[in-house]
Amino acid sequence: MNRKPPAYRRQGRRAAVAACLVLAVGLGVSTHVSAQAAVRAPAKASTAAPQSVSGKSGQVVTRVADFYGAYIDAKGDYTDPDVTLATALRKHYLTPDFAKRLAVWEKKNGADGVLRAQNIPARWTVTDNGTVGHSHEVIVTLTFGSGETTQMTKLFVLVERYNHIADITTTSAR
Structure with missing residues (x-):
């Protein structure tokens, strides 16, 4: 049983609550100060426009860009x-036929046939080059290296009318 009068117990509770408040405020201030010290100054705003990529479902250029982007990402993680x-x-x-021909090319040349290289490009662009018979030709420009030591490779990707890649060469079918 508690033998202290109710008024005395309230004073004790008030003192405990006040002590917790002081401790909480003190910790909050010190935490706030250290958090402020860790915050970096904002970087200067870039004058370049934000980069965007767009595509259109069913569009040949978008399909080839999707393939090369995903393929390079899958192959490019060195670890x-x-x-x-x-x-x-x-x-x-x-296409199954092209996949077979590509495997033969890769064995003969000791390189990745999709990229026509042994390494992974740092950048790539995909550009429409128009129709060729019943197919469509897309130019894929791969940039290897960085800074002053870059090398560009231009590939001509032939897409059949059912949106499958039927050939990749270094010369145009046009």
Whole structure:
């Protein structure tokens, strides 16, 4: 049983609550000060326009850009390249006949046939080059290296009318 009068117990509670408040405020201030010290000054605003990428469902250029972007990402992770994804992308985007011819080219040349290289490009662009017979040709420009030591490779990607890649060459079919 508690033998202290009710007024005395309230004073004790008030003192405990006040002590907690002081402690909380004190900790909050010190935490706030250290958090402010850790915040970096905002970087200067870039004068370049924000980058955007757009595409259109069913458009040949978008389809080729999607393939190359995903393929380069799958192959380009040097610590953990996703071979399974790269293989699945080839199966999805390439015609079976071209996939066979590409495997022969790769064995003969010791390079990745989709990229026509042994390494992964730093940048790429995809540009429409118009129709060729019943197919469509798209130009893929791959940029390897960085700074002053860059090398560009231009590939001509032939897409059949069912939106599968039927050939990749270094010369135009036009």
